Amino acid sequence: MSDLPVLAVDDLRVAIHGREIVHGVSFEVPDGGCLGVVGESGSGKSLTVLSATGLLDVPGAHVSGSSVLATPDEGPTEVVGASARTLRSVLGRRVGFVFQDPGTSLNPLLTLERQLTEGPEAHLGMTRRASRRHALDLLEAVGVPDPEDRLHAYPHQLSGGQRQRVMIAVALACNPDLLIADEPTTALDVTTQAQVIDLVRSMQADRGMAVVWISHDLGVIGQVADEVTVLRQGEAVEQAPVLDVFDRPQHDYTRLLLGSRPVLGSPRPAPEAPPEPLLSVDDLHVTFTQRAETGTRRILAVRGVSFDVAAGTTLGIVGESGSGKSTVAGVLTRQVAPDRGSVSLDGTDVLAASGAAGRELKRRIAMVFQDPYAALNPRSTVARSVSEPLRVHKIAEGSERDRRVRELLELVELPADFVERYPHQLSGGQRQRVCIARALACDPSVLILDESTASLDVSIQARILDLLLRLQEDLGLTYLFIAHDLAVVERISHDVLVMHRGRAVEHRPAADLFEDPQDDYTRTLLEAVPPLRPRAAAGSSPG
Incomplete structure (x- = not known):
């Protein structure tokens, strides 16, 4: 190893079109x-x-200060202001x-x-x-x-x-x-x-x-x-x-x-008196057909999944990509047709309902997606995005619709004057609040949250989770919270369903599951969560 730092940055400043964005940052990488x-x-x-x-390529950008890359074989190279030939090397x-x-x-x-x-x-x-x-x-x-x-x-x-x-x-x-x-x-x-x-x-x-x-x-x-x-x-x-x-x-x-930071060890208390199931899923099977070089093949995405969700509670559904979590959500929202199985909401068959009954069920199950950037139309104002379900279901018109939009923004803790803003004028957390307001527009009974906090910064994620907990308490909402972050799932869920390769491998009260996981896959997921203390703390104690 060399005594010289590999990268030494001193008083780095970055301005774009004259506005300074990075203000005199210095650091060294040994x-x-x-x-x-x-x-x-x-x-x-x-x-x-x-x-x-030397990788910044933004029109109108100006970089000043010093950034020296030094290696034993090459010697020091000043990156700031370097020629294109030097940067290529x-x-x-x-x-x-x-x-x-x-x-x-x-x-x-x-x-x-x-x-x-x-x-x-x-x-x-x-x-x-x-x-x-x-x-x-x-x-x-x-x-x-x-x-x-x-x-x-x-x-x-x-x-x-x-x-x-x-x-x-x-x-x-x-x-x-x-x-x-x-x-x-x-x-x-x-x-x-x-x-x-x-x-x-x-x-x-x-x-x-x-x-x-x-x-x-x-x-x-x-x-x-x-x-x-x-x-x-x-x-x-x-x-x-x-x-x-x-x-x-x-x-x-x-x-x-x-x-x-979401950390393990803070389970949500179970309801004092478990209510009756509001949503019931029984023996759900879903198969997809995929093209391959040798023809087509069938992929069994969901294999015999069953669960109940009590009114006013949260079921956390966890698992890796490809485990079938979002496919289950697609069935509940009737975007995916199952091979067999049943879904009932308050005793009504969700999959068989049509006509007025089908439209009513669509109103009662709403969804919030992972990426608020992609979920909102960049050309629509907040008012238009939030009021879209009201227009589709012909629930309110004119001043009554405007009043409902303002009411929904207040519910998700956004100022009323946000109605005229566009998505690009909002932060990530504000966009997700708009998505939640839109999902609540038709007074749903069940809200499906599909990785709805995964793309957010930790402090914004914490505030969105607090908002969801308050909304559930105030409105009596029932949540399906789909995620791969077990610390977040533990904080918000009453029960947890663990999925692996399309199967439900464990389904128990959250406190019991996190305290004593029964399945090897659940234990693997828990062991992969970053610990509370940093790696450097191994064998040491806080000073």
Whole structure:
């Protein structure tokens, strides 16, 4: 290891069209170490790191200050103000990048082999045969199964976790001295997240490279980082070793982030007198047909799932991607037709209802989706989005409709003057509140929340959860809360249904399930949750 930091950033400032967004940030990344950069959306995390590594490409952007990349083989290179030729020699060869969404980072038109061999051939001068051997070694190193076969695959033929492993392999292809990991686990299931964290840590140890890990989740940062820089509105408000940040936070914002983390160990108390079931699902089977090179194949997405949800309570449905969670929600909202099974709401058959009865049932089951950005029409005002169900079901018109929209905004704690705003004028949390208001427009009995807090920052997520708990108490709502974050599920759920490969492997009261899980898969999910204390705290106690 070298005594010089791999990356030394001093008084970095970034302005876009004359407006300064990053304000004099300084930090160092030691050789072989990991710096965690943490903060909420809009804090300037990615902008700071991309500017420091020469990858910022925004019209009207101006970067000042200093960012020196120094490695034993290459010597120091000033990145700020560097020529395009210098940046080409740095990016990919000396600095590797892993971004949040491998689905958009990988080229959908190129095979994995071409994407893995492109960098070594261009930067390291490898022959086609040598680069192919190198690609196989990389796929094997990052744990992609059947690497020889996968070389000919395209990104869409891999799972999300496998795509992220390939993205890490691409980033490591030129043996970089510094790896930038920008929210690499945010979109992943908790078990896949744990695997990617372990993978990056092992790659870091094996290759002796430095890592900058960007995240809004202090739980993840605690598992990877040695040092932490906390950013807020483009300023570094706290910089300290990871253990000090967790045990002795100095800034109010750091304490806010720590206090907002969902952690295991706070189960929701069970209702004093369990009410009668409002929603009943019995022996649900769903099959999808998928095209393959050899013809078509049938995929059994949901296999004999049954459960009851009592009125005014929350059933948490947890499991990894592909477990069948959202398929169950699709059946309940009549977007997916099951092969067999029944669904009843308050004694009425949901799947067989038609005409006026069918329309009434559609009003009584509403849904809030994961991504509020995609769920709202960017060309519609808040008033139009919230009032859409009222227009579709012809519930209210004119001034009565306007009154109901204002009432719904007040219910989700948004100002009445938001009615004229568009989605791009709202924060992520405000958009999700608008989505909740729209879902409540027709006074539903059941609200299905499909990963509805997964894309939010931790402090915003905490406020949305508080809102949902209050709405349930005030309105007597029944929730199906679909998620892969068990700490969030524990906080909001009375009962929990664990799904794995289409089956319900465990269904028990939340307090009992988290205290004493019975199924191996449930235990695996719980073990993958980032612990309350950072990795560096192993064998130590708070000072």
